[in-house]
Amino acid sequence: MDARQGRQNHAVLTLAQAHFQKGKYAEAEELYSAYIGQCACAGSAGQAPGSKCSPEDLATAYNNRGQIKYFRVDFYEAMDDYTSAIEVQPTFEVPYYNRGLILYRLGYFDDALEDFKKVLNLNPEFQDATLSLRQTILDKEEKQKKKLLK
DSSP, rough: HHHHHHHHHHHHHHHHHHHHHHHHHHHHHHHHHHHHHHHHHHHHTTTTTTTTTTTHHHHHHHHHHHHHHHHOHHHHHHHHHHHHHHOOTTOOOHHHHHHHHHHHTTOOOOHHHHHHHHHHHHHHOOOHHHHHHHHHHHHHHHHHHHHHHH
């Protein structure tokens, strides 16, 4: 990928972010997908995957596209994007948190607990993750009590 393509990629990402912030999710999703595809093409053209696409930007694109899918209640597709964001940048705590929320909502408490713990290992000050971890523990215990009573 040459410098011009790198600037074009960054412009696509910037425009996607602007649409996302304005709540224009269909447009943002299309642009995030284009950015992710451009980064993947750079990797398949013999360059390092994500070449000219910083891991931070690529992870953000996956995470934000996942948020759009979450808003549509496409939970499994959203989790795929969050997982891709984590694979690109394992130290980015937000996709762990987002994936944990979905796992919690689907009743996969053990998996949600793991994601929330990972968030707090990466960023101990992430208050929403602290609250989500506590609630997940309580709900898991409640679910176990109900099973014992049956």
